[in-house]
Amino acid sequence: MKKIIWMLLGMFCLPVIGFAGHLEPFRDVPVPEQNPQTPAKVELGKKLFFDRRLSGDGTTNCGTCHVPEQGYSDELEISLHYPTTRNWRNSPTLINVAFQKYLFHDGRASTLEDQALFPMMSAFEMNQNLDYLEEEIRSVPEYVAEFKEVFGDGDVTRERIAMAIAAFERTLISRDAPLDRFLAGETQALSPQALKGYEIFTGRGKCTECHYGFNLADDRFHALQVRENPEHLADPRIAATRRFVAKVYHFEEYRTLAEDPGRYLITKDQKDWKAFRTPTLREIASTAPYMHNGVYATLDEVIDFFNAGGGEGNTVLKPLQLTGAEKEQLRIFLEEGLAGEVTTLTYPKIP
Numbered sequence: 001m002k003k004i005i006w007m008l009l010g011m012f013c014l015p016v017i018g019f020a021g022h023l024e025p026f027r028d029v030p031v032p033e034q035n036p037q038t039p040a041k042v043e044l045g046k047k048l049f050f051d052r053r054l055s056g057d058g059t060t061n062c063g064t065c066h067v068p069e070q071g072y073s074d075e076l077e078i079s080l081h082y083p084t085t086r087n088w089r090n091s092p093t094l095i096n097v098a099f100q101k102y103l104f105h106d107g108r109a110s111t112l113e114d115q116a117l118f119p120m121m122s123a124f125e126m127n128q129n130l131d132y133l134e135e136e137i138r139s140v141p142e143y144v145a146e147f148k149e150v151f152g153d154g155d156v157t158r159e160r161i162a163m164a165i166a167a168f169e170r171t172l173i174s175r176d177a178p179l180d181r182f183l184a185g186e187t188q189a190l191s192p193q194a195l196k197g198y199e200i201f202t203g204r205g206k207c208t209e210c211h212y213g214f215n216l217a218d219d220r221f222h223a224l225q226v227r228e229n230p231e232h233l234a235d236p237r238i239a240a241t242r243r244f245v246a247k248v249y250h251f252e253e254y255r256t257l258a259e260d261p262g263r264y265l266i267t268k269d270q271k272d273w274k275a276f277r278t279p280t281l282r283e284i285a286s287t288a289p290y291m292h293n294g295v296y297a298t299l300d301e302v303i304d305f306f307n308a309g310g311g312e313g314n315t316v317l318k319p320l321q322l323t324g325a326e327k328e329q330l331r332i333f334l335e336e337g338l339a340g341e342v343t344t345l346t347y348p349k350i351p
């Protein structure tokens with residue numbers, strides 16, 4: 001009996017676990033048991049996401065740096081910041097963020113519920129005091145009524161604020177891209193050029209060593225040695241931000257830290273020095289600039305980076321020797337093949 005159960009389990013589990021090299025069509029959004037999705041919760045989360053009350057000076061909301069019209073990212077190399085400070089990293093897209101096992105470029109958060117409080121508290125992002133925020137939201141009768149409808153009583157807590165925002169974020173999905181239709185058997189779904197690009201992506205380009213599964217991401221961290229932007233390295237405000245985050249994460253030499261340590265910041269494991277999370281490539285055409293520090297403005301630049309075998313000194317990538325035409329086909333695949341239908345958004349009325 002036990003054997004049969006294991007066999008059955010194996011049959012069900014195998015196709016679910018992505019393994020290197022395999023791309024998968026759309027699958028359902030994972031939702032944690034502790035925070036079930038309800039339409040009213042999503043609606044409340046959407047209001048909070050776009051409410052400037054969430055920032056200390058009332059000027060920014062989550063959508064300021066995750067702009068729906070810009071693929072829920074922004075067009076800046078490194079993101080906007082609280083007045084007089086400067087951010088240190090590129091704003092990642094929130095499309096399909098529900099599928100990410102690790103959040104942030106260094107993976108320092110792992111659930112959307114945990115993550116949502118970081119930008120509100122961050123001194124260089126929204127710089128809000130959460131005790132104050134709870135009172136501020138509690139002072140708005142419409143919100144109290146909605147918290148009551150969603151959570152059973154009208155109590156406004158930071159945890160509930162985060163739960164509602166997370167529920168909204170889980171609705172931001174890209175699906176039915178040409179790649180999904182192609183994988184489902186529609187042979188004409190990719191244009192001839194995109195199809196050639198797909199063959200490079202899954203073949204000689206070796207992209208699927210890391211970009212695989214439904215979300216084209218392996219939930220791992222790699223030190224590709226993406227170059228630093230000298231202007232960022234020279235900015236004392238960015239240095240302050242970097243050292244501040246490092247101090248919070250118990251990085252002993254935080255005062256002398258001169259570059260972004262990546263995943264090392266969290267694990268203190270030498271192999272993670274300057275390693276960053278593999279990002280999703282869904283809707284990649286609308287989320288420029290690229291990489292954790294936005295150092296590449298276009299997909300052509302990113303492809304040149306991989307074609308050259310990654311950044312100086314990396315031991316992960318090898319030169320690919322793609323011709324000009326092949327690089328173009330790869331770009332066309334990324335642009336066309338991964339652009340699907342993104343959840344339509346109607347902006348909420350903020351109470």
Ligand code: HEC
Pocket residue numbers: 049054060061062063064065066079080081082087089090091092093094097100102103104105106112115116117119120124125126165169
């Ligand atoms: C001032 C700009 C800014 C604001 C405002 C902001 N974010 Fe972000 N967000 C960023 C940046 C930059 C990162 C990446 C930071 C890092 O990796 O260290 C990020 C990362 C994230 C991530 C992780 C995504 C991933 O794939 O890892 C989520 C989720 C997110 N933000 C949600 C929110 C929510 C919810 C709010 C509002 C409560 C918010 N953000 C407000 C700039 C901003």
Ligand code: HEC
Pocket residue numbers: 105201205206207208209210211221222223224226276277278279280281284287289290291292293299302303306307316317330
């Ligand atoms: C060894 C793992 C690995 C391989 C192989 C790989 N990538 Fe990546 N890719 C990453 C990581 C990690 C990042 C993020 C680096 C950073 O933020 O500094 C990334 C970033 C990107 C980005 C930018 C995404 C964004 O939102 O900023 C694109 C585009 C991309 N890769 C495409 C490709 C293509 C095309 C190939 C094949 C030619 C490829 N990758 C091969 C790991 C890999």
